[in-house]
Amino acid sequence: MSKKILANDGIDAVGKSLLEKAGYTVVTDKVAQENLAKEINDKGYVALTVRSATKVRKDVIDVCPGLKVIGRGGVGMDNIDVEYAREKGINVINTPAASSNSVAELVFAHAFSAVRFLYDSNKQMPAHAEDKFDELKKKYAKGVELKGKTFGIIGFGRIGQTVAKMALGLGMKVLAFDPFVSDVVLEIEIDGLKAIPFPMKTVTMEKVLQNSDFITFHVPGGKLISKHEIASMKNGVILINTARGGVINEDNLLEALNSGKVACAGLDVFENEPRPSVAILKNPKISMTPHIGAATNEAQERIGVELAEKLIDALK
Structure with missing residues (x-):
């Protein structure tokens, strides 16, 4: 052979x-x-x-x-x-098993970027900080902390569970949905010490959508989120997709971003890869990366x- x-x-x-x-x-x-x-x-x-x-x-x-x-x-x-x-x-x-940690860290890169407006300030500072520093300071002065917020996870396999451990480490509440997972025991490692077991039960998708401040997706594909699902979410929710393009309907996402229903989105994947839509690329409320979840x-x-x-x- x-x-x-x-x-x-x-x-x-x-x-x-x-x-x-x-x-x-x-x-x-x-x-x-x-x-x-x-x-x-x-x-x-x-x-x-x-x-x-x-x-x-x-x-x-x-x-x-x-x-x-x-x-x-x-x-x-x-x-x-x-x-x-x-x-x-x-x-x-x-x-x-190999890329779970890298994808989960990218989720939080987008989350931190969203709550402190890094995706926008990194564009505006080089262009305008020299003469509009105080204006930009005021523009980005309403950041929020992740601690105490609720992180919703759709898809609770290896990556979703790794995201959950990081969220718990930040002091967040976690809600997770997965049709194939009812309960897990997360092993939370701290500085090389013995892992701390943390039992978790999953909930319905509806509960995740209705009660989360952030929602991240870790599913193999499919069309999960459109206008109907977005309408059931909290006002000002932040959506993060590092799974597959199309999981969130991009036209409905743009409508929700423009109305303020969705405060910000973090996208690593797109419906039309490798040519994302111009409307997505130009939207000022989207933090974007070019499908690099496992690229560490x-x-x-x-x-x-x-x-x-x-x-x-x-x-x-």
């Missing part, structure tokens, strides 16, 4: 090294989407790893009989026809290691 792996969207050096030590040749040269199937067949790749850029659809799967494993470096696998690949006998793996050095190393270990096991 061939021992060649195409890491088409790259792989961390530590993960690559683990694969090479196991006897595999790992190629990280990027292959254009339209040439992917031909390259896999011509070079005899037995495994393909991707992140979110490369798509592995039915057309690729059908013409690559030598492909044994598809690995997704990250959590969501919506860029892979997973069930179809498995029906064809291809093992499909991902790395759900630490997470990428963990993803590379987890992916390598799973590939080695799958290719035995």
Whole structure:
């Protein structure tokens, strides 16, 4: 059997090294989407790893009989026809545990940016602080603290639970909804000491929407939030989406931002990636990042290691 792996969207050096030590040749040269199937067949790749850029659809799967494993470096696998690949006998793996902390920290980066207006002040200070410092000081003088506020979490898997632990550490109240999780015991670590167990029960989605000051989404996709759901939220709620574009209807979000129903939004994902709508990009009440939830050095190393270990096991 061939021992060649195409890491088409790259792989961390530590993960690559683990694969090479196991006897595999790992190629990280990027292959254009339209040439992917031909390259896999011509070079005899037995495994393909991707992140979110490369798509592995039915057309690729059908013409690559030598492909044994598809690995997704990250959590969501919506860029892979997973069930179809498995029906064809291809093992499909991902790395759900590796990026939880990085995504959760980005959630709070957006939350802090929202309550202290950093997303706007970082634009306005270079342009106007020289002659309008006092005006800007007054404009941004109504920040609020996160402590004591209620953080709502839709989707309570690994990432959602990591968000909950951080929120609790900040002195926040937490409400969480997940149709597949009824209760958990969170292990809260403090400065390397023995983890403190914190039992939590999930609640209904309606209770999260109606009672939260912040709402963050950690679901694999779907259309969850539109005009009806927004209407049930608190006035001045802050919405954060680091999950998948489309979870929040962007037209309805813009309406709610313009009316003041939603005070601010933090978006790492967009409906029309990689070309977000101009209306979203120009809205002054949105804190934005370009889908970088897992893009930290630490997470990428963990993803590379987890992916390598799973590939080695799958290719035995």
